[in-house]
Structures are given as structure tokens and as C-alpha cells.
Amino acid sequence: MIFYNPLTGEVDHTPVKHRPRTCFVLTQLGGTKTPELLRMCESVEVVLASRDIAVIDAASVTTGKDFLLKIWKLIYSVPMVVALFERYTPVKTLHNIYYEFGIAQAMGKETMVVVGENTDVPSDLMRTEYIPYDQGFDKSFAQFLHEYEQLSGFYETISEQLDNNPVLAMDYLRRSFLISGDEAVRSRAQAIVDQGNFDGRARNSVEVLLASF
């Protein structure tokens, strides 16, 4: 994947550390969280932990560099992004959540919106299925995760059919690896590089970077 640095508009050639089996949560970080939002965060973490999926947010990593670039790279590094908000979420926070959620979808991440009671959802997100935070939440979210985990095999199967398109095949393997964490998938990407006779390519060329997950 070609990653454009949002600060310079140039292609970023820096390898990104991938975080398989990790969910990036978009929600209110500062200020006082309502009891409902606290319950939503806790429920999401419990269901993810039951499937051995780690949770990170924007405060989990400190780079000492630009905050926006950090968010972009964190989103790029994970397979899944979940947005959590409710009717008392501050407007500024909502704007950031929507912006980052859009980045995640543009990067091909699996996404889910979790909304509190009586919460309006913007029209662009209405097209995305969302889960209301109610008594059936744990079951609905677990069902979403079950379907999400099936995608790993789907991406792998597609990559196997793309002999004539090695860069795309590697990208599907990268997405599969992020979901499953299966090390064998990494080896398959490396095998594509080896078979592709990419000797002599720059270490930060698109194909070599892609295979370096």
C-alpha cells in the first residue's frame, strides 16, 4: 500500500510496525466520560479480550512526534477500528472520531461503530452497519467478530489466486496476517518477493515494504 504522509503529501517510505490481532478504539480520551461511555468501553474490551484481541487507543503509544501522523500510522498498523460514542460525546471529539474512522475505511480496515442510547449517527455512517449499545450488545459484537475473523481466510484465498498480480497478493496477505496473526502468512508474502525476482529493488520499494509486515 502506498501511504501518503498527511503532513507533507509525500509518499512515506518508513516501515510501519504492524500490530496483528489488535483493535484501535476511537472514542473520547480526555475529560470526564459518562457512565454509559465507560460501560461501552469496558464491554468492548471484555468481548475483544475473550477473543485474544488487544485494544489500543491514541494514548497507548507515545512517539514524541506529530500526533496526527501517529494516529495515521496506528490505524495503518492494525486490522480493526471500532468507534464508540454516545449522545453526550463532545462535538469536537465526534469530529475527530468521524475523521479517523474515515481514514480507517480508506485504508481497508475492518470497522464497526458502537453507539449509545438515543444517539444520532451521521448519514455517511448510516450506510455502515452499527451496533447499538443495549442488552444485546455482547452477542451482536461477538457475532461481528466471528464474521471479521472469517475474513482472514477469505483474503488468503484471494491472494492465492493472484499469481499475476504479486503486489496485490501481498496486500491481501498483509490484511490476512493482521486479522489472524498467523506467521505462516508472513512467509508466503516473503516467498512472493523471492519468486518475483525483485532483487536489486530499493529496500523501501512498494513491493518490498509491502512484504515486510
Next chain:
Amino acid sequence: MSVPKKKSDVVQVKNPKTGHYVKIDRAQGKIVAHKKSDGPYKNVAIARKKK
């Protein structure tokens, strides 16, 4: 004399996200069609994950 089977150039895989099949053209190296209705495409081999 038996003729060796030619690997299909077009195969299909079910997308678990949509529940619908997608058609992949192996020669072109891309997904070329998304089925809108249930069930697989007729006369198109279903690709399975290699072990």
C-alpha cells in the same frame, strides 16, 4: 489419453462480509464481479484455501 486439467482462469470465492460470491480473473489478477444474489455463479469453479 487423458488431457491434464487446465487451471480455471476465472474462479469464485465467497466474501464472508457480504455473504456473496466474488469472481476473480486469475489472468487479469483482480476481482472482476460481485454477485448480488445468493449462491455461487454457475459454471465457475469455487476456489478453496490451500492447506
